[in-house]
Amino acid sequence: MSDIVFGSEKEGFLLEILSEGVFLTIYVPKENSPFFKDVTLLCALLKKHGIKNYKITDLLKTIQEHSGVRSEIVAPEAAQEKVIPVPVIDISKDKMEAVISFSGDDGEFQYDRDYIMELLADKNITYGIDKALIDEFVKVPSCSQVIAQGKIAKNGENAYxxxxxxFSQKGRPSSGNYGKVNYKDMNLCFLVAKGDPLAERIPQTKGENGMNIMGQEIICRPGKPIPLTKGKNTEIIDENLLIAAIDGQAIEEGNRITVDPKLEISSDVDVSTGNINFNGSVFIKGNVQDGFSVRADGDVHIGGTVSGGTVEARNIYIEGGILGMRRGKIYAREDIRTNFIENADITAERDIYIADVALHSEINAGRKIIIKDRRGQVVGGHSTAGVLIDVKILGNFMDIVTKVEVGVNPIINKKYRLITDSIGNDKKQLKNIKNALNMLGTGEKLSAERQEKFARLKRMQFPLAGKLEREEAELKEISGQLKSMDNAKIRVSDKVNPGVKIIVAKFLYTVQTEAQHCSFSADVKRECVSLNPY
Structure with a gap:
């Protein structure tokens, strides 16, 4: 074997492969120069030149001593004998993982955890070292093992x-019990109340930096922000929450959500829309078909007719007319205005205005019924108003029974009864509370239980007294409305046909012969209905 020499004093080691043996010198490091520790390099050089029969412990001992003394590590006769393999550490290209392996048999493994830690240090591996996995490898070296692993950078999540x-459910029928589809509830509008949350911005996150096994930081990518856009009639609170500023329907317009206090429907209210239930005002260009309903907290304006449908709102305007078909009902908390009604049941807490005719219908108005445009005629049915019915014609030439009544307001009467009953109950309860307080005394020198009872009664007393005061004020107002009905009258600018029944207050008058340009009022002294000029 030819003589070969590796290294130098400057490199910190000298490996001599000679015919008389193999020698290793580990020099004492000079000032500012590192210790030589790379046993893996020495093993690789020996293996490359067929030097197998050496003891790894001899190598390690020479390296640890750094004495600068030339040491024989392989005798001449053993230079070509088998050498014990050493563990090898492979580092992934991205420096995120270190894998240790051993090519020899388990019985040839002569290393411990400290040795492997030195190997890691030689390769500048400082982060993510798992000593438990190193111990597993030491026990079973034939199985490769990941003994160091970096931390992957976690990119930030985008805001959303x-x-x-x-909104994708708009126009789709809702599902009821047992999965049944309700085609009268088509989710045509999404109703919201003031303060309801509409959308929320979930902010972006910064992410978390990672680290490779060499201890080098891996910078993460932060998430991207997204704006929370404010739509009409909405507010942004706490920077990330969009709420409704008013009651109405929520509408999606691109990346905005707006709240509209009115709902516009360009078609009929039928199976294509389902029932309408809205907390604002509703504008319908078409008709309300049989069996469908429109309910609104605001006003309802219908461009066509109501055919057997139900409408409830504050004010109701129906340009076409009302075909009740003896099923539909119209109810307004204030006024109703329409062109005609037939076989309908309509009620307004204030006034009803009909442009043309009212045929065979139940009409109830808290104050006035006015039918004076065009024909201005009432035929059949029962019309009731609190203060005034003013029409052109009552009945027709066929003497169809037509009943008209004033001086009665069922809605006001019902409110009067309810408030009167409530006032009576509240006065009784307030009296009981005062009696109980008087029995308990001033609240001094009472047991804890009686003191608690005394305080509870005091808390009940003042809200109840306030409620009673409000009820008495409302009763006074209703009493004034009822008093105004004493002067109720029916006015007919053209004629009254025979067969018409006139009721003023509690007095009844049946028209036997045609009367023209007249009015009817109550004659309290004579206890009858008085026929007067228009």
């Missing part, structure tokens, strides 16, 4: 908008 309304 979380919507509290599923």
């Amino acid at each position: 908008i979380k919507k509290y309304i599923d």
Whole structure:
């Protein structure tokens, strides 16, 4: 074997492969120069030149001593004998993982954890070292093992908008019990109240930096922001929450959500729309078909007719007319205005205005019924108003029974009874509370239980007294409305046909012969209905 020499004093080691043996010198490091520790390099050089029969412990001992003394590590006769393999550490290209392996048999493994830690240090591996996995490898070296692993950088998540309304369900029928589809509830509008949450911005996150096994930081990518856009009639609170500023319907317009206090429907209210239940005002260009309903907290304006449908709102305007078909009902908390009604049941807490005719219908108005445009005629049915009925014609030439009544307001009468009953109950309860307080005394020198009872009664007393005061004020107002009905009258600018029944207050008058340009009022002294000029 030819002589070969590796290294130098400057490199910190000298490996001599000679015919008389193999020698290793580990020099004492000079000032500012590192210790030589790379046993893996020495093993690789020996293996490359067929030097197998050496003891790894001899190598380690020479390296640890750094004496600068030339040491024989392989005798001449053993230079070509088998050498014990050493563990090898492979580092992944991204420096995120270190894998240790051993090519020899388990019985040839002569290393411990400290040795492997030195190997890691030689390769500048400082982060993510798992000593438990190193111990596992030491026990079973024939199995390769990941003994160091970096921390993957976690990129930040982008901000996104979380919507509290599923606008994709618009126009789709809702599902009821047992999965049944309700085609009268088509989710045509999404109703919201003031203060309801509409959308929320979930902010972006910064992410978390990672680290490779060499201890080098891996910078993460932060999430991207997204704006929370404010739509009409909405507000942003706490920077990330969009709420409704008013009652109405929520509408999605691109990346905005707006709240509209009115609902516009360009078609009929039928199976394509389902029933309408809205907390604002509703504008319908078409008709309300049989069996469908429109309910609104605001006003309802219908461009066509109501055919057997139900409408409830504050004010109701029906341009076409009302075909009740003896099923539909119209109810307004204030006024109703329409062109005609037939076989309908309509009620307004204030006034009803009909442009043309009212045929065979139940009409109830808290104050006035006015039918004076065009024909201005009432035929059949029962019309009731609190203060005034003013029409052109009552009945027709066929003497169809037509009943008209004033001086009665069922809605006001019902309110009067309810408030009167409530006032009586509240006065009784307030009296009982005062009696109980008087029995308990001033609240001094009472047991804890009686003191608690005394305080509870005191808390009940003042809200109840306030409620009673409000009820008495409302009763006074209603009493004034009832008093105004004393002067109720029916006015007919053209004629009254025979067969018409006139009721003023509690007095009845049946028209036997045609009367023209007249009015009817109550004659309290004579206890009858008085026929007067228009």
